[in-house]
Amino acid sequence: MNYLGVNSGHGASVTLMLNGKIEFIYQEERFTKIKNFIGYPKLSLNYCFKYIKKKNIQIDTAAFTATTQKRFTYKYPISNYFTVKDYKYFYGKGYYSRIIEKKSIKGYLKNLEKKKINKSTLPLDKLNLVGKNNDEEMRYLLKSTLMKQSNNSIKKIIFVDHHTCHAHYAYFSLNKKDIKKNKIAILTIDSLGDGINQTLWLPSKNKKNISSINRSSQCHLARIYKFVTLILSMKPNEHEFKVMGMAPYAKKEYSNIIYEKVFKNLLQVKNCKIINKHRQKNLYEYLKDKLEEYRFDNISGAVQMFTEKLISELLLQINKKYKIDSFTISGGVSMNIKMNKVLSELKFVKNIFVPSTGTDESLSVGACYYLSKHNSKHLSNIYLGRNLFENKNSIPKKIDKVFSNKKKFLIKKNVTQSFIAKLLNEGKIIALAQGKEEFGARSLGNRSIIADPSKFEVVQTINEMIKNRDFWMPFALSILHNKQHNFIINKKKILSEFMTIGFDSIKKNLHLIKAGTHPYDGSVRPQMLKKNKNINFYNLINEFYKVSGIPAVLNTSLNLRGCPISSDIHDVYKTFEHSELKYLYIENKYLITKKN
Numbered sequence: 360m361n362y363l364g365v366n367s368g369h370g371a372s373v374t375l376m377l378n379g380k381i382e383f384i385y386q387e388e389r390f391t392k393i394k395n396f397i398g399y400p401k402l403s404l405n406y407c408f409k410y411i412k413k414k415n416i417q418i419d420t421a422a423f424t425a426t427t428q429k430r431f432t433y434k435y436p437i438s439n440y441f442t443v444k445d446y447k448y449f450y451g452k453g454y455y456s457r458i459i460e461k462k463s464i465k466g467y468l469k470n471l472e473k474k475k476i477n478k479s480t481l482p483l484d485k486l487n488l489v490g491k492n493n494d495e496e497m498r499y500l501l502k503s504t505l506m507k508q509s510n511n512s513i514k515k516i517i518f519v520d521h522h523t524c525h526a527h528y529a530y531f532s533l534n535k536k537d538i539k540k541n542k543i544a545i546l547t548i549d550s551l552g553d554g555i556n557q558t559l560w561l562p563s564k565n566k567k568n569i570s571s572i573n574r575s576s577q578c579h580l581a582r583i584y585k586f587v588t589l590i591l592s593m594k595p596n597e598h599e600f601k602v603m604g605m606a607p608y609a610k611k612e613y614s615n616i617i618y619e620k621v622f623k624n625l626l627q628v629k630n631c632k633i634i635n636k637h638r639q640k641n642l643y644e645y646l647k648d649k650l651e652e653y654r655f656d657n658i659s660g661a662v663q664m665f666t667e668k669l670i671s672e673l674l675l676q677i678n679k680k681y682k683i684d685s686f687t688i689s690g691g692v693s694m695n696i697k698m699n700k701v702l703s704e705l706k707f708v709k710n711i712f713v714p715s716t717g718t719d720e721s722l723s724v725g726a727c728y729y730l731s732k733h734n735s736k737h738l739s740n741i742y743l744g745r746n747l748f749e750n751k752n753s754i755p756k757k758i759d760k761v762f763s764n765k766k767k768f769l770i771k772k773n774v775t776q777s778f779i780a781k782l783l784n785e786g787k788i789i790a791l792a793q794g795k796e797e798f799g800a801r802s803l804g805n806r807s808i809i810a811d812p813s814k815f816e817v818v819q820t821i822n823e824m825i826k827n828r829d830f831w832m833p834f835a836l837s838i839l840h841n842k843q844h845n846f847i848i849n850k851k852k853i854l855s856e857f858m859t860i861g862f863d864s865i866k867k868n869l870h871l872i873k874a875g876t877h878p879y880d881g882s883v884r885p886q887m888l889k890k891n892k893n894i895n896f897y898n899l900i901n902e903f904y905k906v907s908g909i910p911a912v913l914n915t916s917l918n919l920r921g922c923p924i925s926s927d928i929h930d931v932y933k934t935f936e937h938s939e940l941k942y943l944y945i946e947n948k949y950l951i952t953k954k955n
Contacts, residue, residue, distance in 0.1 A: 609660025
């Protein structure tokens with residue numbers, strides 16, 4: 360059976376599953392070049408149907424990843440172009456507050472119409488976009504659009520609940536051995552999807568499927584974090600990680616005061632789900648007013664403290680009621696690596712699993728696993744995006760064409776990994792591009808910028824060259840799995856393959872990996888790399904280990920500030936061209952060097 364998962368909306372994506380195996384996952388942002396693209400994934404689907412036609416594949420069932428579809432999202436995809444100022448007006452006097460106060464929003468919508476940016480690719484002209492959503496009308500529109508685009512290569516199209524997709528992705532991303540060894544609960548926590556923002560699932564007796572235990576529509580944790588992000592003048596639905604990165608700088612005594620006065624009594628855990636404690640009519644205005652007198656770093660620390668305490672209590676109640684000691688988490692809140700660190704350190708937690716990306720781009724994957732039930736292979740590989748080169752046989756010619764300016768670029772062929780390792784050991788910064796792109800928000804060796812983690816000065820150099828990251832934000836570390844015990848405190852031997860869980864570093868060896876850790880507290884979010892997951896990247900780090908004695912590299916994504924991770928060779932070229940990077944290593948063979 361062949362299945363197609365389609366996430367239309369925030370984090371638009373497409374997943375193709377053939378006979379129980381994920382063939383590819385395409386993220387629309389990689390085609391549109393709009394980070395966290397929101398809307399219908401038209402370009403990803405075009406690429407998908409081109410492949411389907413070439414291979415003469417018939418899709419048995421396609422599934423959209425939500426049963427309710429907000430017309431506003433398609434008519435006004437604000438995440439694609441809103442500034443912080445726009446968002447503050449939207450959640451303040453412009454739209455959000457007016458909805459709560461039951462005032463007219465027609466004037467606001469007229470002003471939005473003037474913004475002729477990133478309009479939806481859906482034919483929305485005949486839809487009435489003011490008033491209540493007509494889900495049936497939107498489902499018909501999406502269904503007919505997809506069927507037409509597929510040239511009728513799909514037998515059946517259905518709509519699957521949002522959190523059902525999150526949960527199936529979280530569970531079927533697990534290794535089958537881990538499922539057999541552990542008694543696991545599946546949690547999904549996000550801002551909102553199909554009217555729900557937190558669920559709990561448990562596996563069946565044979566562990567081949569999962570069942571929903573409870574659901575909450577009152578877990579406003581993600582919305583609280585989003586509003587705090589905006590109040591601190593950062594972009595919501597994108598810069599929450601910056602608030603998390605700032606949290607370690609806060610003074611606990613001051614953060615605790617804010618936690619007690621502002622956050623603590625908003626939500627509570629009851630019967631293994633998060634619900635309201637004291638519901639605020641206008642949550643944004645409440646937080647803006649209450650946080651006005653406090654410092655930005657202490658606010659960050661307080662909202663992070665609130666997150667960690669709340670989810671820790673949730674896990675504790677699940678542990679007590681169901682005697683479960685292992686957990687897997689999906690949904691936007693699962694991307695909080697500091698929270699995941701705290702959860703992993705709870706005494707009753709034996710193991711915690713966090714897949715490569717819990718945000719909405721993973722919904723299309725979960726839809727495929729829902730359709731296939733247990734007749735599928737678990738997601739063991741996340742290098743499932745577009746190939747760097749469409750035709751492997753034409754790579755030499757393509758490289759010569761793309762980097763044809765001989766005055767600017769020097770192309771060396773047959774460059775060994777040991778040579779690259781020596782460059783790293785000399786303090787050089789290397790851009791890597793090979794094979795298929797990584798799925799998700801993290802660069803994991805196929806579209807990466809890497810450097811010697813013992814040379815802390817490379818942090819400033821990388822920032823000035825390309826990243827322009829905020830001064831408080833850490834870079835990540837890719838480390839050989841069998842060498843991590845010398846650098847990372849991991850008593851429970853938890854596996855973190857995707858930079859989704861934080862750990863403390865071993866102080867005596869911190870200086871060797873300093874550039875790949877948090878600059879304030881020395882914590883690390885590692886990619887613990889096993890050889891069978893990415894043999895080329897593993898071998899390169901191993902070569903660096905031979906010359907430096909350090910089995911790890913600083914790793915950050917190969918992209919320009921505010922842009923998605925580079926996808927094909929043309930994206931890689933643009934990133935290389937418009938940055939001050941000097942070295943680009945392609946397909947473990949070609950080294951491109953800028954002459955100036």
